[in-house]
Amino acid sequence: MLGNGVKLRPRTGFIMKIGIAFLFLFVATTVARCQLVQVGSGPPDFHFCDKLKVDPNLVLNQDARISGRLVDQSGAPFQNSPVELRLYISSTKQSAVAKVTTDRDGQFRFDSVKAGKYRLIASPTRVFQQPSELRCDTNECEFAITLLVNPTDMPDSQCPVR
Numbered sequence: 001m002l003g004n005g006v007k008l009r010p011r012t013g014f015i016m017k018i019g020i021a022f023l024f025l026f027v028a029t030t031v032a033r034c035q036l037v038q039v040g041s042g043p044p045d046f047h048f049c050d051k052l053k054v055d056p057n058l059v060l061n062q063d064a065r066i067s068g069r070l071v072d073q074s075g076a077p078f079q080n081s082p083v084e085l086r087l088y089i090s091s092t093k094q095s096a097v098a099k100v101t102t103d104r105d106g107q108f109r110f111d112s113v114k115a116g117k118y119r120l121i122a123s124p125t126r127v128f129q130q131p132s133e134l135r136c137d138t139n140e141c142e143f144a145i146t147l148l149v150n151p152t153d154m155p156d157s158q159c160p161v162r
Helices: 014-035
Strands: 058-060 064-071 082-090 093-101 107-113 117-122 134-136 140-146
Touching: 058 064, 082 107, 093 107, 134 140
Parallel strands: 058 134, 064 140
Antiparallel strands: 058 117, 064 107, 082 093, 082 117
16 A cells, blocks of 8 residues: 555556566476487388397207296395396397296206307397307306396387397
8 A cells, every 4th residue: 555545456467477477488488498308119111129130049959857046136146036048040040949037046947958059138128238159068057147237228228128
């Protein structure tokens, strides 16, 4: 109230319009700085995951029993973690042979594996890199496998494990 008896009323409608305008401006500038990222499959003729090629990572020169221990970079064992053995057919095709689970110490074992080329899938996800270049020339093979973390920003990070 002013000294001459005149009351001042706030212009709430005007203030509200200014607030909305600033909110709109904030949202518009935020959206303008965003980056569009495609998740999932691309156009119908693009199948990135289908074109991934892998090499055998386990070569057995004779029939063997395979055992090993899975640990992470800190030395902690992978407990109750699936380990799969796949027969290597080609760079885009492998066939499941056997699947086991590690024990509480990270130990696993496959009995009676035929000589040949295989993919040993030590991590069921792409969070960790699969082992590479495992070779066995005897009938008893033991591997100490340290799984390293994979970068998650790679195009193949969403693809199935091969």
